[in-house]
Amino acid sequence: MTTEKPTASGQTPNPTTGLVQESAQQIWLAGLGAFAKAQEEGSKVFQGLVKEGLDLQRQTKAVAEEKLAEAADKLRSLAEASNLSVSSLSAKAAQPWDKLETIFEERVSKALKHLGAPSAQDFEALKSELAALKKKVAALEGGAKAVKPVKKTPPI
Numbered sequence: 001m002t003t004e005k006p007t008a009s010g011q012t013p014n015p016t017t018g019l020v021q022e023s024a025q026q027i028w029l030a031g032l033g034a035f036a037k038a039q040e041e042g043s044k045v046f047q048g049l050v051k052e053g054l055d056l057q058r059q060t061k062a063v064a065e066e067k068l069a070e071a072a073d074k075l076r077s078l079a080e081a082s083n084l085s086v087s088s089l090s091a092k093a094a095q096p097w098d099k100l101e102t103i104f105e106e107r108v109s110k111a112l113k114h115l116g117a118p119s120a121q122d123f124e125a126l127k128s129e130l131a132a133l134k135k136k137v138a139a140l141e142g143g144a145k146a147v148k149p150v151k152k153t154p155p156i
Contacts, residue, residue: 046115068097
């Protein structure tokens with residue numbers, strides 16, 4: 001038989017309460033560990049996806065350029081046979097490539113947004129906020145010693 005010491009309030013502690021607290025602590029620590037693991041793995045997965053995306057982009061671009069070169073050769077021979085302007089045909093042939101590139105950029109942007117990667121606008125907003133904070137800190141550090149900005153005179 002175990003004798004339990006009374007707490008400061010004079011009550012005998014309940015062993016179940018201690019088990020629940022210990023269990024809750026373990027669950028909390030397991031959650032933190034899972035979160036850290038997910039962050040680590042997420043970063044690795046993201047880097048892997050970026051690498052695979054670059055590889056796929058290079059392959060796709062190489063195939064597209066090859067097909068475009070073949071099409072350009074065919075167009076050149078058709079243009080020469082029918083006395084059409086090669087530059088006007090080349091401009092028309094380049095339009096699908098531009099559309100393909102736009103679609104690819106939109107999909108990459110969507111995937112990055114889905115993964116939570118910051119956008120260029122996010123970085124610009126942070127830069128603006130940082131500049132404003134730097135001005136405020138400089139003003140606070142200068143206090144009464146703040147120097148008035150020199151007005152520029154327009155050239156004559």
